[in-house]
Amino acid sequence: MNAPDLGLPVDVPSTALFTDQYEFTMLQAALKAGTADRRSVFEVFTRRLPEGRRYGVVCGTGRVLDAVENFRFDADVLGFLRDRKIVDEPTLRWLASYRFSGDIWGYPEGEVYFPGSPILRVEGSFAECVLLETVILSILNHDSAIAAAASRMSAAAGGRPLIEMGARRTHELSAVASARAAYVGGFSTTSDLAAGFRYGIPTVGTSAHAFTLLHDSERDAFRAQVDSLGRGTTLLVDTYDVAEAVRTAVEIAGPELGAVRIDSGDLLLVAHRVRQQLDELGATDTRIVVTSDLDEYAIASLAAAPVDAYGVGTQLVTGSGHPTCSMVYKLVARAQSADVKAPLQPVAKKSLGAKSSVGGRKWAARRSDAYGIAEAEVIGTGAVPTGLADRQLLVELVKGGTVVAREPLDTARERHIDALAALPMSASQLSRGEPVIPTEYV
């Protein structure tokens, strides 16, 4: 596959070093002990949702598939591992031919999840699976955190479009993944060109205060912008005096002016005044875009304001208070050998309570009531009860090392809408609460 599929706007030869050193030292020790090829099952799950959140959003699955496919060791990488004495020669030889050859099942991207949900299940030899831990968690923990914030903001916006514009507030490549996650979570567009380049997400943007300040007057700036970008552009009206700027804007662009943007002040108050002024000036179709430290609560507070679109930056890319999920990647079962017929034995950490987990290879299903509304996340390790067989959540993503479940990003976006619609209505309340459905182990 082509390197740009890694989600970067750049060529990337490998994801193999996005990895904690201990994955490699465990590999070395297991190779020497003869346990490296034991058939193993690892699962990704979280013990809890971020405090007060009612559901989580699975995001990054598509990026995980790219990362797994590109996890390989070229001469540069092997040279580094050798020079730094991170692993020994037998391990380097093993790594040189590494390709993941196992199976991955998981919640499809855009699906919601709850505490304990087995979001991803990776099966193969211990050696080939353990190496993937860090990069899989990096992607899922980051992207799911952003998508969860985006989903809440989308609910708060109630159908008005949301623009992702947080690139400047996070790492430049985190920004690209954030724009992708925001789109899955319901945002319409992004300001980030790399995200447009890589994922085809619609991009938007017109001007900043610097453009007004560059010119000798606001009037000059507006004229320059309209001359170049057309009357349908968005003029930024809060550099000096908002009322004067709106008057100038409509004078120059006429009632065909696309939109005005307000980036500071009391947005509720200012939006009302600007709407009234635009209407009085005959610019009744000119839209109002607001962008100023918005989060889901600020968006909700503007529900009754004459606002046509929201631009969200910092709070989106920082997960609105929860910049990471607490997903872990745990060995839950393993056999005594590589033999596919050797029985899988459930395993789990037992010490010091708080971090214990449930052993065994799991299935998950979402039980619904008579109206099709979810009432429980059901997780088990044995046979799937008949009534839940067609409600199972995990789908096949990788089979014998081959990715079998690529899909367009819009599919994940639509899946998220459907998944939310099937939750109890209280899921989209912004107030803090418990997970909207309980997790049941059977």
Next chain:
Amino acid sequence: MNAPDLGLPVDVPSTALFTDQYEFTMLQAALKAGTADRRSVFEVFTRRLPEGRRYGVVCGTGRVLDAVENFRFDADVLGFLRDRKIVDEPTLRWLASYRFSGDIWGYPEGEVYFPGSPILRVEGSFAECVLLETVILSILNHDSAIAAAASRMSAAAGGRPLIEMGARRTHELSAVASARAAYVGGFSTTSDLAAGFRYGIPTVGTSAHAFTLLHDSERDAFRAQVDSLGRGTTLLVDTYDVAEAVRTAVEIAGPELGAVRIDSGDLLLVAHRVRQQLDELGATDTRIVVTSDLDEYAIASLAAAPVDAYGVGTQLVTGSGHPTCSMVYKLVARAQSADVKAPLQPVAKKSLGAKSSVGGRKWAARRSDAYGIAEAEVIGTGAVPTGLADRQLLVELVKGGTVVAREPLDTARERHIDALAALPMSASQLSRGEPVIPTEYV
């Protein structure tokens, strides 16, 4: 320069798309209006520190220099901008030969900063400077947030080494930059191999619970690890019963056992018990490493515990509650033309108070008392007062488009230690407070 200098473990042809679309539309409009070549000064600063923080840490400067040097437009990028109709043909022609040709001054990496500090000053034509806004802010906002958290954790650790191990809790490339920022802020090592590959930061890591669970017994696992990694390795002792694990560990490795790691439970209590047990077993040189959701407060609370090293993940890569800074990139002065003799006119947004800024091209100096301890961050736009001339903070980074201030990462790390040492002692208090020195405008 070589592409890997972008701070990625990968080849990257360009940073030009790590950019908000409006930078490009402003460029197009300014080119058409004939204002694009007006000599301009942009400054990066923050209006405030994160709530309660007493100082900020400048980090990412080295990455900014790489990003500026690699900001260019190849056929793929230009084709994308054309196909998506983001800018017009004259703008595309202008971009095709883009190279930053201006000057950049800034606070050197590792230096501390305060509200208003002009952390970076970018001078050149409006066109060439405006394009750099997004990527410069992405890097500085991210890296400085992580370095600030690292600096506080280092103060709390009081000389005990800190291991960065947060890769799994943040975007895979954000993780690489985080390891770099943590090192600048005082961490000793990282688990992230990509950070070791790219920046030469020492990497560490031995094993996880999965390794113990893979084996038929904890004893088998410890033996496998010691056989392969040697007696100096770190054994993870909290998979089943800690006391039994410590006994087994010393039985297998002997008193030469390098360290034990505790990753759950009441670390204060468990560390004391484990230390006592190790000593009773004769393993008096075996170190204790703790790693479990640590932040600067948890680290401080372990000051009296027999702990030899801390591993920090989530709280480091999320900036310990402040995952981004609020740095902005503002046009503060510009001339009427490209003429270097044309006078610079200060400019500033004036509307709606909260986001207003101070116009004019600024200098900054840190005034000290008779003992060499900082007492104020002094910022001005006129001549530098005689007494402050040799206390100036901005250094030349880029001259006429050429980077003139590359330095090893260790230089930034050492500079940070020196900068902290010259602040009042209350700087390193963990409790919330005001910036440790005031900002004065003269």
